[in-house]
Amino acid sequence: MSDAPTKTTHSKKRKKGRLYIAFLVVALLGGCLPILLSSNFTHEFSIIGSDFNLPYLHAGGSNVNAKEEDAQNVKEDSPKDSTKKEKEKRSSRVAGLDCKPWGGPPNEAAAEMVYWEDIPQDSSHLSPFYNPEAPPQFFSFEMDFAGWNNVRMSMETLMGIALAMGRTLVMPPAQEVHMLESSDENQKNEFSFSHFFPIEHVNEEFDHFAIISMHEYLQLFLEGKFEDKHGKILFPPGNRTHWDGAKEEDIAVLNTWLRDVSMRLRWKANRCLGAFPKSPDPEDLHQLTVDLENLTKTGLPEERDLINKKPYDVDGDSRERMRHHIAKRERLCLYSTKLQKAQRVHFPMMWDEEFGKSRMLIHFYEFLFFQDWKQDLWIKRFMRDHIRYVDEIQCAAARVVHKIRGHVHARTGGKTREFDTFHIRRGDFQDQYKSAVVSAEDLLKIAKTQIPENSTVYIATDEEDDDYFKLLETHYNVLYLDDFKHELAGVNSNYMGMIDQLIASRGRVFMGCFYSTFTGYINRLRGYHADAAKAHDYERGIINSYYYAPDFVHLRMRMYFPIWEPYWAREYSNSWRQIDKGIDP
Ligand SMILES: Nc1nc2c(ncn2[C@@H]2O[C@H](COP(=O)(O)OP(=O)(O)OP(=O)(O)O)[C@@H](O)[C@H]2O)c(=O)[nH]1
Ligand SMILES: *[C@@H]1O[C@H](CO)[C@@H](O)[C@H](O)[C@H]1NC(C)=O
Ligand SMILES: *[C@@H]1O[C@H](CO)[C@@H](O)[C@H](O)[C@H]1NC(C)=O
Ligand SMILES: *[C@@H]1O[C@H](CO)[C@@H](O)[C@H](O)[C@H]1NC(C)=O
Numbered sequence: 001m002s003d004a005p006t007k008t009t010h011s012k013k014r015k016k017g018r019l020y021i022a023f024l025v026v027a028l029l030g031g032c033l034p035i036l037l038s039s040n041f042t043h044e045f046s047i048i049g050s051d052f053n054l055p056y057l058h059a060g061g062s063n064v065n066a067k068e069e070d071a072q073n074v075k076e077d078s079p080k081d082s083t084k085k086e087k088e089k090r091s092s093r094v095a096g097l098d099c100k101p102w103g104g105p106p107n108e109a110a111a112e113m114v115y116w117e118d119i120p121q122d123s124s125h126l127s128p129f130y131n132p133e134a135p136p137q138f139f140s141f142e143m144d145f146a147g148w149n150n151v152r153m154s155m156e157t158l159m160g161i162a163l164a165m166g167r168t169l170v171m172p173p174a175q176e177v178h179m180l181e182s183s184d185e186n187q188k189n190e191f192s193f194s195h196f197f198p199i200e201h202v203n204e205e206f207d208h209f210a211i212i213s214m215h216e217y218l219q220l221f222l223e224g225k226f227e228d229k230h231g232k233i234l235f236p237p238g239n240r241t242h243w244d245g246a247k248e249e250d251i252a253v254l255n256t257w258l259r260d261v262s263m264r265l266r267w268k269a270n271r272c273l274g275a276f277p278k279s280p281d282p283e284d285l286h287q288l289t290v291d292l293e294n295l296t297k298t299g300l301p302e303e304r305d306l307i308n309k310k311p312y313d314v315d316g317d318s319r320e321r322m323r324h325h326i327a328k329r330e331r332l333c334l335y336s337t338k339l340q341k342a343q344r345v346h347f348p349m350m351w352d353e354e355f356g357k358s359r360m361l362i363h364f365y366e367f368l369f370f371q372d373w374k375q376d377l378w379i380k381r382f383m384r385d386h387i388r389y390v391d392e393i394q395c396a397a398a399r400v401v402h403k404i405r406g407h408v409h410a411r412t413g414g415k416t417r418e419f420d421t422f423h424i425r426r427g428d429f430q431d432q433y434k435s436a437v438v439s440a441e442d443l444l445k446i447a448k449t450q451i452p453e454n455s456t457v458y459i460a461t462d463e464e465d466d467d468y469f470k471l472l473e474t475h476y477n478v479l480y481l482d483d484f485k486h487e488l489a490g491v492n493s494n495y496m497g498m499i500d501q502l503i504a505s506r507g508r509v510f511m512g513c514f515y516s517t518f519t520g521y522i523n524r525l526r527g528y529h530a531d532a533a534k535a536h537d538y539e540r541g542i543i544n545s546y547y548y549a550p551d552f553v554h555l556r557m558r559m560y561f562p563i564w565e566p567y568w569a570r571e572y573s574n575s576w577r578q579i580d581k582g583i584d585p
Pocket of ligand 1: 146147148149150151423424425460461462496497498500515516517518519
């Protein structure tokens with residue numbers, strides 16, 4: 001199964017006959033948030049560029065220098081004093097969920113959406129490669145080019161890499177990405193990444209990790225803070241620092257330049273494990289290679305040797321964790337001493353026969369491997385607690401879930417509030433993944449194995465032909481997003497896929513489609529919920545989910561599975577199982 005090229009073509013294909021929108025991603029800091037928001041996007045963003053507590057900028061903004069001698073002379077005003085104050089100020093804005101500003105539901109009802117946590121000790125935790133005494137190091141990257149869930153996956157992985165490296169993350173400029181479709185031609189469809197995830201709070205909450213905009217980064221170049229290896233000062237192309245909304249060919253100029261002035265990260269996500277030693281000590285690096293050699297010498301485990309066996313201990317020996325993680329990748333992409341020393345590292349996004357292929361179509365936890373289990377769980381919690389859909393999306397989904405529960409309660413004479421959910425992916429899958437597309441008869445057959453007749457079933461789907469569901473509707477009380485127009489009035493139509501995901505994540509039973517990253521994310525959210533609730537069999541990472549297709553994967557979420565190829569096709573309990581281990585309650 002060749003993954004990435006297929007994904008690219010299928011998302012290109014979808015352009016046909018549908019309104020494809022320009023999608024501006026990621027321009028949140030540095031006071032350069034584009035004022036291009038549609039009238040549906042009415043919420044205010046705090047512009048953080050000048051006042052957030054980026055340790056080095058805080059110390060006067062002039063401490064960045066590529067020269068090592070200068071590095072030794074840099075004395076920062078203790079960032080610690082200021083972060084202590086910051087901490088007191090922290091309002092934990094990512095914690096909990098307050099739906100009052102978003103038109104409900106009541107917060108008691110909204111609470112069930114919350115799987116994320118506010119863990120103060122995570123905010124002060126740091127990567128072993130972060131050195132507060134040295135000049136900051138940077139990590140920049142280019143946007144993925146496929147559908148929304150692919151963009152999210154790639155972004156999570158690259159964020160995880162920056163966090164693991166202890167580098168300041170530089171967001172790419174706002175640019176067009178083809179992915180979502182608007183049903184309303186009059187609706188403006190340009191927005192920034194912060195419309196989906198509350199990433200601006202990361203800077204408020206973290207002491208040793210910061211996210212800056214490309215504009216801020218280039219400003220540092222313009223100020224002469226960086227030199228090449230011959231001591232020549234590096235300037236941005238044309239001395240331009242504002243690239244938000246730039247034309248595709250201009251963005252290409254910027255990207256080419258970034259590749260030239262940074263150390264390129266040449267990691268191939270599907271071929272190696274992104275491996276991080278527990279410290280900069282070369283001995284630890286060496287140990288990782290020894291461990292891998294040892295594993296390959298004795299023969300990499302087969303998938304069937306691990307399926308449904310005892311899972312590894314999340315706080316266990318790193319060799320055992322590697323055994324469950326390595327799959328068929330026989331190489332490590334090590335955070336080598338050379339990479340550790342580079343001040344600027346850049347990940348290019350290329351899909352080009354001539355210039356090479358470089359893409360991160362993988363889930364972050366499948367790619368990243370940590371010798372130190374605490375780093376591993378810290379980064380997993382970062383994704384759970386910070387990279388979650390914004391309140392507006394959460395609350396819209398919460399209103400629908402609240403309505404469904406009320407409806408079920410009334411319908412069953414007060415017996416239950418539970419409902420079951422599906423994600424039925426058809427659309428372009430009918431050409432691409434035939435085995436994952438089933439007839440209405442087969443769908444009903446598989447539904448009946450887990451869901452009693454006449455239950456209330458919520459279906460998230462991209463199928464536009466209502467006839468397909470007629471059969472299911474004769475056996476179940478079926479609901480769709482379209483049935484909740486009142487709850488969704490005024491919500492941007494580009495949020496609908498994400499709202500569908502969140503609603504589906506709340507089903508008692510969930511049935512999804514293998515190969516769909518949209519389904520995959522629903523399962524991850526269910527995993528977070530199940531782990532937090534210590535649901536039945538949570539120690540093994542089991543969730544109450546099934547695949548309706550293809551046949552042979554029906555029960556795969558019901559047992560322990562090691563990470564395996566194709567990496568994008570599903571999500572694994574590796575991302576949620578016992579991720580709070582080691583955190584004081
Ligand atoms: N509202 C809604 N939209 C859906 C649903 N399933 C698919 N879609 C839409 O179709 C898109 C999927 O097509 P792509 O953008 O090519 O891919 P993707 O988002 O990476 O997801 P997969 O192709 O499923 O892996 C989603 O992003 C949604 O916009 C659904 O259940 N509800
Ligand atoms: C960019 O600015 C620097 C410093 O002001 C100047 O020396 C350089 O010539 C400029 N480069 C371009 C292309 O304008
Ligand atoms: C190799 O792996 C085996 C089994 O896990 C272990 O007992 C042995 O100590 C390892 N050897 C080295 C050199 O790490
Ligand atoms: C379906 O369930 C509803 C509510 O529980 C009930 O009133 C109705 O009789 C049921 N229909 C069948 C065919 O079981």
